[in-house]
Amino acid sequence: MQSSPSLADLQRWMRWVLTNPLGADRATGGEQLPGLPERFVEPEARALACIAGDPVHGRGVVDRLSVYASGYFSRLHEALELEYPRLAAALGAEEFRDLVAAHLLSAPSSSPSLADLGEDLAGTLRACPAGTRWPWLVDLAALERATAEVWLSGPSGPRGGLTLGEGEDPGLLRLAFSALARLVRMSWDVVDWRPEQALPAPRQGRLVVWRVEATTGVEWLDHAPGEVLDALSRGAHLGELCELAATLGMSSEHVGTAFGHWAERGWVGRG
């Protein structure tokens, strides 16, 4: 055992013990959980012996480590609960806690901002038993994330309209999808669904989640406009978008109306 670990060894061991799903007490006691990612293998250089503690109940070394270990989980749990209030309510306390634990194992925070922690909670949920049992909750998670993302994106500001410049080839025009909008593919209508209600109705399609200043909103798109807006968000030229729209059976009038609506909403504009 090293009595004076290097700073690197100390931090590696502290990170191991403070994020360990067993808790500081069981982790320092030598317990191991099978199947955990490699970062939960105890580092060779143990730092336990260099931590000061008192021979008083509640003030020992493990008690002190546990303050940080429990704070780690509760802080990240709270951040996700704030971002996903409807999902947390629908799952209930125990299932949501299990989801957070699974998420921290598979997607630990790598960002200075807690806003990035829940980036793919829907993906974690999809891989959990709860996501298989209640698949509409995966859609609900995606919807809540999109709402958080438009809130934290921007700043908002006027976008250029869709008017063509002189001599500009409309077919090569590339429109930009607003940072204040997100397209979300859905299989269930969970927009207004509440856990106390009956199961949500199945509904295949795309939602646009958007923000203007302090107002956020959601709007369903029909299949064809949804496909076109999705292609636009992935960088297709206007010419490609018109071809796609025609393939999907949209009339030119319908295309014009759709683009006008999207521009008016601020979802698309000149890149």
Place this chain on the structure above:
Amino acid sequence: MSTDVQVGVGLRPPHYAGVLEDPPALDFFEVISENFLGLRTGGGGRPVEVLERVRALRPVRLHGVSMNLGSVDPLSEHYLARLRVLADRIDPECVSDHVCWTGEGGENLHDLLPLPWTEEALDHLVPRVHHAQERLGRRLVLENPSSYVGYLHSTMTEWEFLGELARRTGAGLLLDVNNVFVTARNHGFAPVWYLDGLPDAAVAQFHLSGHDDSGPLRIDTHDRRVCREVWELFRHAVRRFGPRPTLVEWDDRLPPFPVLLEEASRARAILEESSDAVLALAG
């Protein structure tokens, strides 16, 4: 009222509407920097739009919790660049963070984890503070966090470490008086030793907050009023260092805003006592 006395409160989202509608008699607001950095993909979103409106009313201080200055991981250039953009946009009175580490191995624990007070840690920290100050284009102010863990291989006291760090980097110290008290109680030393051991010129700002004293260890919770002992320690700090911009922090179980204003008024009264005493001596 002494003109060199400045008192502010930590501004949190539930306060925004009231503050914008009826700006309180405070000298500045402090906000958590990371809450205005938006997503890693860029932009600060609606929070920055609101902060710009607050900034039009009062000076703002940016207080960070994720610079990760003490970590053995490389400093995040992406983070520093985003913070620089925010600071250039808001023009804060100061940018502060903590003397701690917050992550390792690319994983962020989102906590203010204690460093050992060793020459190795100091030598590690000094160039990183210099680098951050250079990237941000301004002097950093660094806060002492509360701690629950201490290391047996520390070779100096926390206040010696902070004093030396300030001397070698030119950074200011944000002296969190509550954190001094919590740390002192948790590690068994007298909090006045800490205050009396710091170089007075380095102290640039004070923080005050409440903590949980119900268990064997004091926990820095920011969820209640400042306790009597911390007010007494604050009075000692103001006598020792003179009046400095002082902030009341309250993050959890937020009370009605007038309660925060009461705490701020109490801090102001203590700062003014000291300021008036200095003026009397000078006169």
